[in-house]
Amino acid sequence: MTVRLIASDMDDTLLNSDTIISAGNAAAIHAAMEKGIIFMIATGRMYVSVKPYADALGLDVPLVTYNGALVKGSKSGKVFYEHPLKLETALELLEYCRVKGYYIQSYQGDALWVKEETVFSRRYTQISGVPATPVGEKLYHPEEAPYKLLAMTRPEEFEAVWKDIQREFEGKVAVTSSRDNFLELMEPGVNKWNAVKAVAESYGIRPEEVMCIGDSNNDLSMIRNAGVGVAVANAKPSVQAAAKIVTASNDEDGVARVIQMAIDGIL
Numbered sequence: 194m195t196v197r198l199i200a201s202d203m204d205d206t207l208l209n210s211d212t213i214i215s216a217g218n219a220a221a222i223h224a225a226m227e228k229g230i231i232f233m234i235a236t237g238r239m240y241v242s243v244k245p246y247a248d249a250l251g252l253d254v255p256l257v258t259y260n261g262a263l264v265k266g267s268k269s270g271k272v273f274y275e276h277p278l279k280l281e282t283a284l285e286l287l288e289y290c291r292v293k294g295y296y297i298q299s300y301q302g303d304a305l306w307v308k309e310e311t312v313f314s315r316r317y318t319q320i321s322g323v324p325a326t327p328v329g330e331k332l333y334h335p336e337e338a339p340y341k342l343l344a345m346t347r348p349e350e351f352e353a354v355w356k357d358i359q360r361e362f363e364g365k366v367a368v369t370s371s372r373d374n375f376l377e378l379m380e381p382g383v384n385k386w387n388a389v390k391a392v393a394e395s396y397g398i399r400p401e402e403v404m405c406i407g408d409s410n411n412d413l414s415m416i417r418n419a420g421v422g423v424a425v426a427n428a429k430p431s432v433q434a435a436a437k438i439v440t441a442s443n444d445e446d447g448v449a450r451v452i453q454m455a456i457d458g459i460l
Contacts, residue, residue: 196230196402196420196421197402198389198404199230199403199404200385200389200415201448203238205408205425206406206407206443206448210444218448218449219250222250222448224453232254235256235388237259239258239321240303253267257389260371260411261379262340262379273392278366286342286362287332291333295344295358297332299339300341300342305318306328308333310327341379343375343377348373351374351376364381366380370410372409404419404451407423407425407428408427412432422435422436422437425439425440425442425443426440438454
């Protein structure tokens with residue numbers, strides 16, 4: 194099978210445990226690009242959080258951010274695709290989380306809104322490199338539609354909160370997770386695969402010519418639908434089960450290994 198486009202998740206996939214792109218992964222990406230293969234990042238992260246990594250790799254492609262709610266050029270800054278959460282739905286969700294006492298943060302443009310600094314917001318900033326903007330009660334009353342909302346919980350509460358929000362907002366919100374206690378809330382139909390597919394089509398690339406690599410629940414849509422779905426060895430069992438290939442872990446240059454397979458045409 195010929196692979197013409199590779200889309201990789203970032204955290205726990207392209208990035209190792211030190212949240213950096215290893216020399217091995219970077220070398221493989223450049224080798225693929227030299228062969229004419231398009232490499233792109235598909236992440237739940239904010240655009241402002243992804244761009245430095247894309248710049249370091251020399252990417253000049255659309256980046257899939259906010260789990261597919263925004264596709265924006267890494268160098269041009271051109272918006273190719275934008276599908277934020279409806280403002281009415283966001284207001285309902287924010288109020289629901291306020292009443293229930295759930296921690297929630299909102300992505301207003303490329304600003305990260307929180308009510309106040311907490312252990313959750315500090316952890317998110319540590320991972321993403323993006324400082325939170327405490328806005329107090331304004332968090333619950335945005336005037337513009339956010340790209341997504343993200344709820345965070347203690348690990349023992351995560352499953353119950355997921356089920357609660359999914360039940361309460363069934364059909365109105367797409368719910369997934371990117372980490373064990375990160376609950377991603379988007380507009381229905383927004384997911385990484387729909388965004389990756391749109392980018393591929395803009396290059397005249399068919400779904401069967403796309404390779405997608407990931408580790409978590411928010412990667413399932415692209416791993417299931419791409420011509421070659423790949424899970425890193427540290428991926429959740431459900432993600433590994435959905436993948437055509439399980440490569441090495443994010444700390445063992447798993448992305449580089451499967452990219453080399455694509456370059457060699459041995460998939």
